[in-house]
Amino acid sequence: xSQICYKVMGNDVCVTMASEAxxxxxxxxxxxxxxxxxxxxxxxxxxxxxxxxxxIEGITANEEKCRSYVHNSIGVVTxxxxxxxxxxxxxxxxxxxxxxxxxxxxxxxxxxxxQEELDTILAPENMIKPVKLDIKPRKLL
Amino acid sequence: xxxxHIPSVALGxxxxxxxxxxxxxxxxxxxxxxxxxxxxFRVESDLLGTKEVPECALYGVQTLRGMExxxxxxxxxxxxxxxxxxxxxxxxxxxxxxxxxxxxxxxxYEAIAQACREIMEGKHHDQFPVDLIQGGAGTTTNMxxxxxxxxxxxxxxxxxxxxxxxCSPNDxxxxxxxxxxxxxxxxxIGMYFSHLRFVEHYKVLIEAFRxxxxxxxxxxxxxxxxxxxxxxxxxxxxxxxxxxxLADEIKHLEEAAADFLxxxxxxxxxxxxxxxxxxxxEKCVEALRKITGWDICLAExxxxxxxxxxxxxxxxxxxxxxxxxxxxxxxxxxxxxxxxRCGLGEITCLAR
Numbered sequence: 001x002s003q004i005c006y007k008v009m010g011n012d013v014c015v016t017m018a019s020e021a022x023x024x025x026x027x028x029x030x031x032x033x034x035x036x037x038x039x040x041x042x043x044x045x046x047x048x049x050x051x052x053x054x055x056i057e058g059i060t061a062n063e064e065k066c067r068s069y070v071h072n073s074i075g076v077v078t079x080x081x082x083x084x085x086x087x088x089x090x091x092x093x094x095x096x097x098x099x100x101x102x103x104x105x106x107x108x109x110x111x112x113x114x115q116e117e118l119d120t121i122l123a124p125e126n127m128i129k130p131v132k133l134d135i136k137p138r139k140l141l
Numbered sequence: 142x143x144x145x146h147i148p149s150v151a152l153g154x155x156x157x158x159x160x161x162x163x164x165x166x167x168x169x170x171x172x173x174x175x176x177x178x179x180x181x182f183r184v185e186s187d188l189l190g191t192k193e194v195p196e197c198a199l200y201g202v203q204t205l206r207g208m209e210x211x212x213x214x215x216x217x218x219x220x221x222x223x224x225x226x227x228x229x230x231x232x233x234x235x236x237x238x239x240x241x242x243x244x245x246x247x248x249x250y251e252a253i254a255q256a257c258r259e260i261m262e263g264k265h266h267d268q269f270p271v272d273l274i275q276g277g278a279g280t281t282t283n284m285x286x287x288x289x290x291x292x293x294x295x296x297x298x299x300x301x302x303x304x305x306x307x308c309s310p311n312d313x314x315x316x317x318x319x320x321x322x323x324x325x326x327x328x329x330i331g332m333y334f335s336h337l338r339f340v341e342h343y344k345v346l347i348e349a350f351r352x353x354x355x356x357x358x359x360x361x362x363x364x365x366x367x368x369x370x371x372x373x374x375x376x377x378x379x380x381x382x383x384x385x386x387l388a389d390e391i392k393h394l395e396e397a398a399a400d401f402l403x404x405x406x407x408x409x410x411x412x413x414x415x416x417x418x419x420x421x422x423e424k425c426v427e428a429l430r431k432i433t434g435w436d437i438c439l440a441e442x443x444x445x446x447x448x449x450x451x452x453x454x455x456x457x458x459x460x461x462x463x464x465x466x467x468x469x470x471x472x473x474x475x476x477x478x479x480x481x482r483c484g485l486g487e488i489t490c491l492a493r
Contacts, residue, residue, distance in 0.1 A: 045338065
């Protein structure tokens with residue numbers, strides 16, 4: 001599909017140059033603009049069908065892998081930041097980097113949040129849009 | 142020591158064959174056309190002289206010259222059915238206007254109209270063999286259409302192919318037109334058909350992304366900025382995002398395609414309209430509206446628009462916007478599906 005896209009971008013350059021080349025009362029380069037535009041539409045349609053049927057519709061998610069990245073990521077502290085505060089967040093992030101432990105585990109180990117509270121913050125419905133959660137940190141580091 | 146010895150004469154011959162391969166190919170192609178024809182040839186003439194045209198061909202001498210002159214690419218008019226449909230509609234619209242103005246007899250008009258309708262339905266497309274890339278600003282394509290329609294009309298009228306005194310490609314099918322108005326108009330109509338087809342397929346692709354967005358709405362993943370960990374999101378958001386940015390392009394495609402509905406019929410030969418009668422252009426555009434059911438209108442300044450192909454640039458540009466996004470999405474899919482052991486591996490593409 002990407003190769004088709006590159007071809008379409010190339011055709012666009014060709015159409016632009018051919019269109020610029022009109023002289024006086026006629027553009028004698030119009031045939032190549034027609035070839036490019038008709039071809040671009042045709043190969044894009046063929047590409048869309050191929051991409052959809054042979055790729056998109058068959059995609060499956062590796063849910064466990066996705067979740068493990070979230071739990072192991074340092075970036076997850078950004079999601080915890082509004083609840084546990086900047087100071088807690090930076091300390092946890094630093095410790096996670098140094099020890100290789102997960103942010104999720106460190107927050108539990110330090111008793112900042114319960115597992116239930118953590119899972120609430122990291123629940124999909126609470127991470128895809130701005131939400132106000134009634135959760136307070138149990139202690140400050 | 143004995144080795145393989147290629148005589149220099151043979152080498153010279155190879156070089157000769159290589160150098161003249163193109164000419165040989167053209168000769169073979171033309172002779173194939175001739176050999177496939179069971180009924181021999183008819184002799185047609187134009188201002189350059191006479192030529193043998195295969196009796197089975199609906200095209201004539203000028204198409205044949207176009208085939209000889211422009212052996213350029215593998216893109217032939219017969220591979221672009223919507224372009225041919227645009228030509229047939231343009232010619233039908235012109236014939237309707239000419240008939241209304243008394244410039245074609247009833248018999249000529251009926252025959253030309255039937256020939257155009259047959260082509261619009263997909264018949265005779267093999268009779269459009271000319272190369273899409275050609276000099277002469279599209280005259281070869283225009284004459285290919287004129288000749289096929291004229292010869293088919295002659296058959297319908299009960300005459301032989303090539304008996305152009307009864308229905309001529311130039312005097313009747315191309316009446317009140319020149320390449321400079323008929324050709325761009327045919328491209329506009331053909332491209333509008335292409336656009337409608339494009340959007341139809343495009344929407345199905347967008348829907349496929351939407352479905353995955355719904356399917357993956359509960360799967361939490363990390364978002365990434367500059368390939369570094371950002372904040373969590375859902376895989377559903379990723380796929381919905383793909384669907385949304387693609388859907389945003391539909392309005393740009395529609396806007397660009399709307400320009401195709403302005404045509405320059407009556408702009409013979411440079412837009413002054415010197416080869417058409419007063420009122421013809423308006424009647425022709427009215428006929429095109431009736432045939433297509435689209436809101437086609439006549440350009441205000443025919444001299445100005447005739448050399449202007451900016452709507453081709455506009456649509457190409459709209460396609461480029463789509464291509465840029467689709468390719469970005471494909472790159473993301475490649476990253477997300479990388480692995481299985483050493484990559485991101487957040488998604489898996491079905492083995493095909």
